[in-house]
Amino acid sequence: MITASICTIGDEILIGQIVDTNSAKIANMLGEIGIKVSYTISIADDKKEIITRLKNALDETDVVIVTGGLGPTKDDITKDALKELSGSENYRESPEQMEIIRKIMKLRGIELSDLNKRQALVPEKAEVIANPLGTAPSMMFRIGTKLLFSLPGVPYEALGCMNSVIGILKKELNTEDIYHKTILTFGIPESTLAKRIEDWENNLPEGYKLAYLPSPMSGVRLRISKYGGSAKDAEIKTAEIVSQLKNLLCNAVYGEDDDTLQSVVGKILLKYNLTVSTAESCTGGLVSSLLTDVPGSSGYYYGSIISYDNSIKEKILGVSREIIETRGAVSRECVTAMAENARKIMKTDYAVATSGIAGPGGGTQDKPAGTVWIAVSSKSKTSARLFTFNGQREQNKQRFAANALNFLREIILDENR
Amino acid sequence: MITASICTIGDEILIGQIVDTNSAKIANMLGEIGIKVSYTISIADDKKEIITRLKNALDETDVVIVTGGLGPTKDDITKDALKELSGSENYRESPEQMEIIRKIMKLRGIELSDLNKRQALVPEKAEVIANPLGTAPSMMFRIGTKLLFSLPGVPYEALGCMNSVIGILKKELNTEDIYHKTILTFGIPESTLAKRIEDWENNLPEGYKLAYLPSPMSGVRLRISKYGGSAKDAEIKTAEIVSQLKNLLCNAVYGEDDDTLQSVVGKILLKYNLTVSTAESCTGGLVSSLLTDVPGSSGYYYGSIISYDNSIKEKILGVSREIIETRGAVSRECVTAMAENARKIMKTDYAVATSGIAGPGGGTQDKPAGTVWIAVSSKSKTSARLFTFNGQREQNKQRFAANALNFLREIILDENR
Numbered sequence: 128m129i130t131a132s133i134c135t136i137g138d139e140i141l142i143g144q145i146v147d148t149n150s151a152k153i154a155n156m157l158g159e160i161g162i163k164v165s166y167t168i169s170i171a172d173d174k175k176e177i178i179t180r181l182k183n184a185l186d187e188t189d190v191v192i193v194t195g196g197l198g199p200t201k202d203d204i205t206k207d208a209l210k211e212l213s214g215s216e217n218y219r220e221s222p223e224q225m226e227i228i229r230k231i232m233k234l235r236g237i238e239l240s241d242l243n244k245r246q247a248l249v250p251e252k253a254e255v256i257a258n259p260l261g262t263a264p265s266m267m268f269r270i271g272t273k274l275l276f277s278l279p280g281v282p283y284e285a286l287g288c289m290n291s292v293i294g295i296l297k298k299e300l301n302t303e304d305i306y307h308k309t310i311l312t313f314g315i316p317e318s319t320l321a322k323r324i325e326d327w328e329n330n331l332p333e334g335y336k337l338a339y340l341p342s343p344m345s346g347v348r349l350r351i352s353k354y355g356g357s358a359k360d361a362e363i364k365t366a367e368i369v370s371q372l373k374n375l376l377c378n379a380v381y382g383e384d385d386d387t388l389q390s391v392v393g394k395i396l397l398k399y400n401l402t403v404s405t406a407e408s409c410t411g412g413l414v415s416s417l418l419t420d421v422p423g424s425s426g427y428y429y430g431s432i433i434s435y436d437n438s439i440k441e442k443i444l445g446v447s448r449e450i451i452e453t454r455g456a457v458s459r460e461c462v463t464a465m466a467e468n469a470r471k472i473m474k475t476d477y478a479v480a481t482s483g484i485a486g487p488g489g490g491t492q493d494k495p496a497g498t499v500w501i502a503v504s505s506k507s508k509t510s511a512r513l514f515t516f517n518g519q520r521e522q523n524k525q526r527f528a529a530n531a532l533n534f535l536r537e538i539i540l541d542e543n544r
Numbered sequence: 545m546i547t548a549s550i551c552t553i554g555d556e557i558l559i560g561q562i563v564d565t566n567s568a569k570i571a572n573m574l575g576e577i578g579i580k581v582s583y584t585i586s587i588a589d590d591k592k593e594i595i596t597r598l599k600n601a602l603d604e605t606d607v608v609i610v611t612g613g614l615g616p617t618k619d620d621i622t623k624d625a626l627k628e629l630s631g632s633e634n635y636r637e638s639p640e641q642m643e644i645i646r647k648i649m650k651l652r653g654i655e656l657s658d659l660n661k662r663q664a665l666v667p668e669k670a671e672v673i674a675n676p677l678g679t680a681p682s683m684m685f686r687i688g689t690k691l692l693f694s695l696p697g698v699p700y701e702a703l704g705c706m707n708s709v710i711g712i713l714k715k716e717l718n719t720e721d722i723y724h725k726t727i728l729t730f731g732i733p734e735s736t737l738a739k740r741i742e743d744w745e746n747n748l749p750e751g752y753k754l755a756y757l758p759s760p761m762s763g764v765r766l767r768i769s770k771y772g773g774s775a776k777d778a779e780i781k782t783a784e785i786v787s788q789l790k791n792l793l794c795n796a797v798y799g800e801d802d803d804t805l806q807s808v809v810g811k812i813l814l815k816y817n818l819t820v821s822t823a824e825s826c827t828g829g830l831v832s833s834l835l836t837d838v839p840g841s842s843g844y845y846y847g848s849i850i851s852y853d854n855s856i857k858e859k860i861l862g863v864s865r866e867i868i869e870t871r872g873a874v875s876r877e878c879v880t881a882m883a884e885n886a887r888k889i890m891k892t893d894y895a896v897a898t899s900g901i902a903g904p905g906g907g908t909q910d911k912p913a914g915t916v917w918i919a920v921s922s923k924s925k926t927s928a929r930l931f932t933f934n935g936q937r938e939q940n941k942q943r944f945a946a947n948a949l950n951f952l953r954e955i956i957l958d959e960n961r
Contacts, residue, residue: 138753138755138767138769139755139757139767140567140568140571140584141571141580141581141582141583141584142571142572142575142581142724142767142769143567143568143569143570143571143572143573143575143581144568144572144726144757144767145568145757146563146564146565146567146568147563147564147567147568148563150557150560150563150564150586151557151560151561151562151563151564152560153560154557154558154559154560155559155560155561156560158559158560163558164558164559164560165558165587165588165593166558166585166586166587166588166593166597167557167558167585167586168583168584168585168586169567169583169584169585170582170583171582171583172755176582176583180583198734198756198758199734199735199738230934231934234914234932234933234934235733235932235933236932237733237735237736240735240736240739242735242738242739243735260934260935260936260939262735281758281759283760283935283936283938283939287936338561340561405829405850407829409836410833410836411829411832411833411835411836411837411841411845412822412824412828412829412830412831412832412833412836412848412850413829413833414829415828415829415832415833415850416827416828416829416830416832416833416941418828419826419827419828419829419852419902419941420828420937420938420941422903422904422905422937423905424828424852425852425853425906428828428852428853429852429853429855429856430849430850430851430852430853430856430860431829431848431849431850431852432847432848432849432850432860433822433829433832433847433848433849433850434847435832435836435841435842435845435846435847435848436842436845436846436847436890438846438890438891439846439847439890442889443847443849443860443889443890472859472860473853473855473856473860474855485836486839487839488839488840489842520837520839521837524833524836524837
């Protein structure tokens with residue numbers, strides 16, 4: 128079994144200013160090609176400390192992934208430590224990264240500074256992995272029989288470069304076949320789900336493992352893994368297992384692997400040549416923002432009216448003052464009118480509307496913070512549902528938005544297939 | 545200087561299934577009483593590994609905080625390791641934790657199992673720190689001159705117990721003061737910023753350290769730290785240093801510590817009793833969603849018209865077809881009309897509008913993906929600016945939205961102070 132360690136560098140992690148999200152994502156990517164992470168460690172921006180810890184990591188594991196400490200400013204001393212560790216005498220300029228830096232600075236209309244130029248310098252023994260998303264290059268070092276990778280700390284840059292690293296690792300090392308399939312479910316709580324699929328889980332073929340991955344935005348993801356053996360065989364066998372699982376869960380299964388509720392809604396809308404709009408109150412544009420996170424969403428998403436203030440509900444969405452005064456903005460009647468009117472005003476096939484209380488303030492005994500009404504309107508009908516959660520403001524917003532997308536998905540499927 | 549290490553135990557962290565949020569919060573709490581975290585490490589549920597790593601941690605730091613590995617199923621591993629490490633011969637039952645376990649099980653209506661009862665067992669050399677929030681007890685061990693604490697892994701249980709740990713540490717150790725201050729800047733790239741404040745940075749008083757923390761959504765945060773000495777003195781001295789820094793950066797400084805662009809915009813709007821609305825195209829509701837992430841945002845935020853499709857720009861926002869046909873949706877003219885009309889339609893003091901190309905598709909030679917026009921409209925004028933970035937779709941959206949919030953902030957400050 129090939130082992131790895133992940134080392135994140137930066138005082139900001141050690142004083143608790145930022146949460147290290149890189150390690151989990153990198154560990155996940157390594158796991159997918161059968162490399163086992165033995166440990167992750169976060170250390171300070173201190174040259175001596177960096178060298179000592181990385182030497183240990185190289186002794187203890189086959190692959191070392193380092194993130195952070197590559198910015199242009201003074202607190203970044205990782206590169207010096209890597210120069211010493213790799214036995215490089217000097218720095219050399221990486222022409223490919225220099226080209227990227229020039230492009231980025233030109234695009235931003237900023238003159239190239241000495242600091243920028245210094246970012247293209249790498250220890251001479253480094254093999255450069257170009258980082259098209261930022262100014263700091265990623266690097267690979269061969270130290271004895273071990274491989275050490277140094278990536279920038281900014282999460283999207285680090286993960287962008289990890290794709291290249293995974294490619295290199297697959298080529299350089301004899302990685303074991305691992306087959307993963309993730310089935311995405313929404314709307315069934317983890318414990319209920321576990322009970323519903325208990326027999327199926329107990330009868331999984333030998334060597335197959337199941338993991339439950341719950342999250343407010345994605346529901347419960349079920350990951351089936353098979354380590355070793357042929358990935359081709361595992362793929363065929365897994366398809367069979369998954370088909371049994373889908374029979375047990377029906378509509379609660381919304382996708383696989385990298386799908387998201389918003390990408391799945393998009394695919395369905397494109398398939399049936401349909402369009403959608405939203406009318407949001409408590410979610411404040413989050414449903415709309417999620418829908419437009421999907422590339423190509425302009426093909427089916429028209430727009431949204433965010434009516435945070437009741438005056439907007441009345442004047443632009445045409446919800447009657449009577450409904451707001453007698454039923455309240457957080458009511459079946461209000462959210463139904465919001466969805467129906469949004470659909471008509473924006474001339475779309477579907478519209479989804481939300482009205483609720485994200486908290487922490489604004490709740491009442493009848494409608495505590497965490498309460499949300501969601502409606503979906505189509506040409507044939509408008510349906511509304513009440514949900515209650517008990518999270519903090521941001522989690523509530525996320526749960527509201529995810530449930531709105533899922534409700535929309537269910538109604539569209541119901542009416543079209 | 546008293547040092548600490550934080551050790552999180554659990555396979556789920558190493559396969560990337562969960563992000564370790566405990567370490568950051570524990571580090572923060574330790575920092576506040578002047579204990580410096582030298583490193584954090586995540587390791588597997590493996591007894592030998594646990595013993596080795598904890599021995600090292602005890603050699604390297606004065607205080608070791610362990611979280612995780614105390615659940616009813618994994619119980620034996622961490623607790624066995626701690627029994628061995630502390631030189632305990634046997635387990636003993638903790639009566640205070642047994643009482644809590646009984647209460648919790650009764651509340652949940654579950655009969656006490658052997659597994660539950662076993663959770664009240666601790667190595668005999670452990671001093672128990674009762675955990676009222678869960679079934680696993682926290683423990684303290686004195687090993688030589690060092691202190692080792694073992695806490696449950698569930699975040700709210702771990703942090704609950706940390707409050708007791710902090711009390712113990714303050715009593716047992718002669719803790720040193722640490723003072724941190726973070727200054728938030730936006731709109732100046734890290735390398736340009738470093739140049740602009742170079743002299744100031746070189747003249748920082750002895751013992752003061754500066755760190756640059758860049759991110760697409762928050763700009764560049766500058767953290768000033770002072771270890772040792774009196775926190776009171778550091779606070780006074782830092783105020784002086786910060787005031788010099790603000791003179792160098794003027795409007796680019798938008799806040800301090802836990803502020804965000806959206807919370808700062810909210811504070812300013814409340815201060816001057818002003819309201820805001822948005823009209824978004826490429827950001828698809830993200831500006832609106834960020835503004836409403838702030839509790840109490842209903843006090844100044846009215847709503848938004850998300851006009852992803854040009855038909856919505858025309859029909860609801862009243863942008864003339866001529867502008868869209870001759871100038872394009874991504875143009876100064878279009879975004880200016882969007883902002884002006886949104887402000888009038890939603891009857892707010894300010895409106896901010898975005899129109900651009902998030903990518904990856906939709907770009908042209910003149911207007912590549914990453915291009916955005918942003919406009920801010922007030923009663924007295926409407927201003928528009930062009931920005932270009934080169935990230936991926938989601939990062940571009942984030943940068944567009946952050947720049948929209950910052951542009952809004954600058955204009956409101958300009959017109960009101």
